[in-house]
Amino acid sequence: MPNRPFDELLDATIRHLEELREHGVKYVAATPQSLAELGQPVRTQAARPAGAAFVSRPSVAVPPPTPPSTPPIQAPNPPPVPALMPKKTEPVVAQPSLAIASPKKNLTRAEKEAAMAGLRQRALACRKCEHLAVARKNVVFGVGDIHSPLMFVGEAPGADEDVQGEPFVGKAGQLLTKIIQTMGLDRDRVYIANILKCRPDTPGQASGNRKPTPSEMATCLPYLLEQTDLIRPQVIVALGATAIEGLFGKSEGITRLRGRWLTFRDTPVMPTYHPAYLLRNQSLAEKRKVWEDMLAVMEKLGLPIGEKQRGYFLKA
Numbered sequence: 001m002p003n004r005p006f007d008e009l010l011d012a013t014i015r016h017l018e019e020l021r022e023h024g025v026k027y028v029a030a031t032p033q034s035l036a037e038l039g040q041p042v043r044t045q046a047a048r049p050a051g052a053a054f055v056s057r058p059s060v061a062v063p064p065p066t067p068p069s070t071p072p073i074q075a076p077n078p079p080p081v082p083a084l085m086p087k088k089t090e091p092v093v094a095q096p097s098l099a100i101a102s103p104k105k106n107l108t109r110a111e112k113e114a115a116m117a118g119l120r121q122r123a124l125a126c127r128k129c130e131h132l133a134v135a136r137k138n139v140v141f142g143v144g145d146i147h148s149p150l151m152f153v154g155e156a157p158g159a160d161e162d163v164q165g166e167p168f169v170g171k172a173g174q175l176l177t178k179i180i181q182t183m184g185l186d187r188d189r190v191y192i193a194n195i196l197k198c199r200p201d202t203p204g205q206a207s208g209n210r211k212p213t214p215s216e217m218a219t220c221l222p223y224l225l226e227q228t229d230l231i232r233p234q235v236i237v238a239l240g241a242t243a244i245e246g247l248f249g250k251s252e253g254i255t256r257l258r259g260r261w262l263t264f265r266d267t268p269v270m271p272t273y274h275p276a277y278l279l280r281n282q283s284l285a286e287k288r289k290v291w292e293d294m295l296a297v298m299e300k301l302g303l304p305i306g307e308k309q310r311g312y313f314l315k316a
C-alpha cells in the first residue's frame with residue numbers, strides 16, 4: 001500500500017542528501033539507533049505509537065557555530081516564569097531519526113553569512129516545482145538577521161511577497177512587524193522565512209491564495225532546514241497551522257497547539273496563530289492569546305518584559 005507521507009519524507013531526505021553531496025559532503029553519519037530504525041518495515045499512520053503526534057523530519061546535526069562577538073539580542077535561557085508559561089503539558093514530539101553530519105562546523109560569522117548567501121543563490125535558481133517556478137515573480141528566500149536567536153516561520157509568500165521578494169510584507173506581514181516591535185525588537189533583528197519559498201500558484205485566477213500542498217512543502221523543506229541549521233535560533237515561532245504542518249509533517253490543529261512548546265530538531269518551537277487570522281478575527285481575546293505566546297517566547301529568550309507589555313490586550 002502506498003504511504004504518501006513516508007514517500008514524501010523519503011524524497012525530501014534523498015533530495016537533501018543530494019544537495020549536501022553537490023556541496024562537497026562525502027560522508028554522513030547515522031547513529032546506531034537511526035540505522036536500526038531505517039532497517040525496520042515502514043510504519044503506517046495507524047501503526048504509529050500513541051503520543052507520536054508529529055512525523056519527524058530528517059535531521060542535519062550541526063555543531064554550534066562560534067558565538068557572535070556582538071550578539072544582537074541577549075538571549076540566555078533562564079528558567080521559565082511559571083505565571084507566563086502555558087499551563088498545558090508539553091506534547092510528545094517525535095525526534096528526528098536520521099542524524100547527518102554536516103560540514104558546517106564551528107562557522108565564524110563570515111562563514112555563516114557566506115553559507116547563507118550560497119544557499120540563497122541555490123534557492124533563487126530552484127526549479128524543483130516547475131509549476132511554481134513558471135508562475136512566480138520572485139523566490140522569497142527569507143529576511144533579517146541570520147545571527148538572531150529568534151526566527152519566525154510562516155506558510156508561503158502571498159501576492160505582495162511574490163512581487164517584493166520578501167516574506168511578510170503584505171497586510172499580515174505588517175501586523176507581524178507590529179507584533180515584533182511590541183516585543184521590543186525590530187524586524188531586522190529577527191529572521192523571517194516561510195515553509196515554501198515560492199508563491200503557491202493559482203492557475204486561472206487573477207487573485208487569491210492557496211495553501212501549499214504536502215508535496216510542495218516536502219520539496220521546499222530542505223531549504224528551511226538548511227536555514228535553521230545555519231541560523232541555529234534559540235526559538236522558532238511557527239505562524240499558523242500550515243507552518244506547523246510543514247515543520248512536523250502533520251498538525252493537530254493550531255487552536256490546540258498554540259501556546260504549547262514543541263521541539264523541532266532540538267529547537268523550541270512556539271506555535272501561534274498566523275497574523276492573517278488576527279486580521280480576520282479582531283477579538284481582544286484572540287489577540288491576547290498571540291500576545292501570551294510572544295510573552296512566553298520573550299521569557300524563553302530572556303528578553304526584558306515591562307509591566308505595560310505584560311498587560312497588553314487584557315480586558316480593562
Ligand code: URA
Nearest residue numbers: 154155156157167168
Ligand atoms: N503569509 C505567510 O505565511 N507568509 C508570508 O510571507 C506572507 C503571508
